[in-house]
Amino acid sequence: MxxxxxxxxxxxxxxxxxxxxxxxxxxxxxxxxxxLCGNELFxxxxxxxxxxxxCDSRVSNLKTIKKINPDVETIYIKPTPKRSVASVVKYxxxxxxTEINTIKALSEEAQKQGKKxxxxxxxxxxELREGVMREELIRFYAQVFELKNIEIVxxxxxxxxxxxxxxxxxxxxxxxxxxxxxxxxxxxxxxxVSGGSSVTIPLIFTNQLPGGVNHFRVGETLFLGTxxxxxxxxxxxxxxxxxxKAEIIELIEKPRVPxxxxxxxxxxxxxxxxxxxxxxxxxxxxxxxxxxxxxxxSLFPIDKDIxxxxxxxxxxxxxxKANPNDYMVGDFLEFSLNYMGALRAMNSFYIEKRVI
Numbered sequence: 078m079x080x081x082x083x084x085x086x087x088x089x090x091x092x093x094x095x096x097x098x099x100x101x102x103x104x105x106x107x108x109x110x111x112x113l114c115g116n117e118l119f120x121x122x123x124x125x126x127x128x129x130x131x132c133d134s135r136v137s138n139l140k141t142i143k144k145i146n147p148d149v150e151t152i153y154i155k156p157t158p159k160r161s162v163a164s165v166v167k168y169x170x171x172x173x174x175t176e177i178n179t180i181k182a183l184s185e186e187a188q189k190q191g192k193k194x195x196x197x198x199x200x201x202x203x204e205l206r207e208g209v210m211r212e213e214l215i216r217f218y219a220q221v222f223e224l225k226n227i228e229i230v231x232x233x234x235x236x237x238x239x240x241x242x243x244x245x246x247x248x249x250x251x252x253x254x255x256x257x258x259x260x261x262x263x264x265x266x267x268x269x270v271s272g273g274s275s276v277t278i279p280l281i282f283t284n285q286l287p288g289g290v291n292h293f294r295v296g297e298t299l300f301l302g303t304x305x306x307x308x309x310x311x312x313x314x315x316x317x318x319x320x321x322k323a324e325i326i327e328l329i330e331k332p333r334v335p336x337x338x339x340x341x342x343x344x345x346x347x348x349x350x351x352x353x354x355x356x357x358x359x360x361x362x363x364x365x366x367x368x369x370x371x372x373x374x375s376l377f378p379i380d381k382d383i384x385x386x387x388x389x390x391x392x393x394x395x396x397x398k399a400n401p402n403d404y405m406v407g408d409f410l411e412f413s414l415n416y417m418g419a420l421r422a423m424n425s426f427y428i429e430k431r432v433i
Contacts, residue, residue: 109296197231231269253289375418
């Protein structure tokens with residue numbers, strides 16, 4: 078079985094750097110834990126950092142979070158499915174919303190549970206994922222303010238996740254102006270302008286973040302130490318919080334080129350081979366890890382001499398060349414991960430999770 082490890086001290090390092098940075102800028106922030114896929118062991122490490130808020134897009138994960146720490150404020154960061162209304166009200170202190178009928182259902186359920194449910198209304202700012210159209214905002218807010226068991230605590234937007242639309246000063250100024258317009262129109266205070274996520278953090282360093290944006294939702298930058306805006310490592314943070322280790326289950330010197338008639342593999346790929354490799358051999362290691370668990374394009378060998386030959390459902394084959402490091406069957410090869418790699422590995426039932 079392969080193993081994904083979480084480095085406790087490096088996670089704390091990134092958290093403290095981000096927390097100090099946001100405090101200095103008078104910005105509140107919440108930790109987005111959806112990458113952890115509800116894993117209780119790793120969630121305990123996050124909650125031990127004592128974040129003020131934790132976000133997730135799965136109700137079952139919020140339930141686990143509340144089991145670990147009933148007092149932490151939770152945010153459900155996806156429009157609520159009707160079938161999940163009762164659970165969202167129970168396990169999420171705040172939810173993001175874009176549909177008036179869903180918000181009405183949340184209000185009715187909140188009344189049944191004897192509580193007020195807080196919401197952040199998301200605005201469409203060009204990414205074309207969740208968000209109320211801007212020309213409908215005033216009418217939309219007017220309807221929501223009529224609901225007795227709903228408290229609007231924010232206006233927000235999502236950028237970059239679907240089409241890669243990047244945040245910029247103009248879009249975020251528009252968001253803050255909508256907040257001011259709604260406050261003036263309805264004589265209500267809206268605490269949060271939740272316009273920030275990992276991709277927005279670099280705008281702070283370049284003084285492009287409007288002052289009214291006061292709430293961030295951060296996952297990838299915390300866990301992977303990335304500058305998401307430029308898709309590169311952040312020099313201020315640790316990148317190796319996660320490491321994936323896969324066991325070698327076969328290691329044999331074999332020809333570099335397969336032989337026989339060729340069709341397509343299980344992913345529909347058709348291969349061609351360098352004729353210069355005919356007659357050559359190398360050490361091929363089969364790893365106890367496959368496409369079922371992760372895409373090999375999301376794996377980056379720590380040993381830079383290792384290259385990938387290919388992958389099938391349960392096995393990945395790598396090229397050790399002349400095997401200069403004398404790897405043996407039973408040894409583990411280590412890999413760093415990008416966002417999708419960590420997400421896939423965390424979601425795999427077949428990969429063990431450990432804290433180091």
